Amino acid sequence: MMRPTHAPADHPAIKPAKTGILIANLGTPDGYDYWSMRRYLNEFLSDRRVIDIARWKWQPLLQGIILTTRPFSSGKNYKLIWNNEANESPLMTITKSQTQMLAERAHQEWGDQVMVDFCMRYGNPSTHDVLDRMVKAGCRRIVFLPLYPQYAGPTSATANDQLFRALMEQTWQPSVRTVDPYVDRPDYIKALADSVRRALGDTVPAKLVASYHGMPKRYLMQGDPYHCQCQKTSRLLREELGWPEGIIDTTFQSVFGREEWLRPYTVEHVAELARQGHTDIAVISPAFSSDCIETLEEINGEIKEAFEEAGGHGFTYIPCLNDDPAHIEVMMNIVRENIAGWVRD
Structure with missing residues (x-):
């Protein structure tokens, strides 16, 4: 923490500025039990980018028969693939690994100038909480990378929507670059x-x-x-x-x-x-x-x-590309292009 040059003695301390790299994935329930599944499905299926039926038609169905029954069937399916050792879904395990590997590469190249983290559009860690953590850590600029190669309203766009909603709650908003789809890279x-x-x-x-x-x-x-x-x-x-x-x-x-x-x-x-x-x-x-x-x-x-x-x-x-080194290199190349001018080589 530091006080800005020429600022009065009572000026609040400010974190040294850095650039954030925030990758975003779809999301995952916290568990495969009924209430964890219900919370996750409620957030997911209430997204107007995903289900654009008029709320007065859709919400009674969702809050009634769908969220009464579907958490049981979805929970059974998640149980089949659950990472019991880490007590999390495979998507969470893989996204954590992708983030760690990308962070190692980014810090090798840019050192303490950058901070790398991940968020989920639905469930935890939420976009709101992670963005807030990055801003409090001093991120004045953020490269936002939704992990969707092909653009779609219910995937890339809703991830960006959630980021913009989170930005609305920040007193001092960071500059943000959202990444293009990488369908043909x-x-x-x-x-x-x-x-x-x-x-x-x-x-x-x-x-x-x-x-x-x-x-x-x-x-x-x-x-x-x-x-x-x-x-x-x-x-x-x-x-x-x-x-x-x-x-x-x-x-x-x-x-x-x-x-x-x-x-x-x-x-x-x-x-x-x-x-x-x-x-x-x-x-x-x-x-x-x-x-x-x-x-x-x-x-x-x-x-x-x-x-x-x-x-x-x-x-x-x-299998998907997951945390294969070639996939991490793709992500690193995308970040490199979008972070240009924001960090010192």
Whole structure:
């Protein structure tokens, strides 16, 4: 703590200025018990970016039947993948590791000029609490990196929304740079391709299913670029692998509600592939920066079962990039570009 030069003796002390690097992920319940799941689902499903139905229609349904029953089924699924040793979800474990590795790299390059931390859009640690901690630690500038390669309103935009809401509560707001989606970055595409090569070796599968998180189709019609960016990632991945057209299929998972979502649906598509005779396939999830309930339980559980029940027998799930050094290098490169002018080399 220091008193500003030429300030009077009673001026409050101020932390030396530094630059914050704040990475953001989707979030996780604190536990898989009913009340932890209910709190998490209530926050998640009350987000108007996620469910944009009029509140007077949606909230009675949410607070009634949905939050009465869904915490039980969701809790059972989380229990299947829970990191019991650390008593946290895999997404939390991985995000902590990503943050630690990124912090080590950042401090090697910029020393005490930077502070690295992470927050969750839903659940803990909240965006509000982490931003407040960084500001109190002296962060006058912050690079905000939502860990979503492809932009979407219900992911990237709501993470930014929450950051801006948190900024509204700060007396002395830091300057902020929000990071662009990195859908087509060569280093990200190469990291994806290398993860495929590690999993499959020199084998070119009959089909590699690139399964992205779904969203209602009308979001696309309203101008959300997510669908197009997913298609671009799949195309660039195929080109980086040097595979011919037709090998990678782009699909969408995690359908919720009755309206039509982006198609094809992963669970239906893999079953159809099995019925067509593609009994050995691989699945990758390029939209997820960390393995989580949607990959570890949905893809490697429900979707795998649908494939096998339709006659498939060879199902390879390719893990997310997680805390792979190549992924940390992608994150570091993004930070390096966005922190330019804010730190001394």
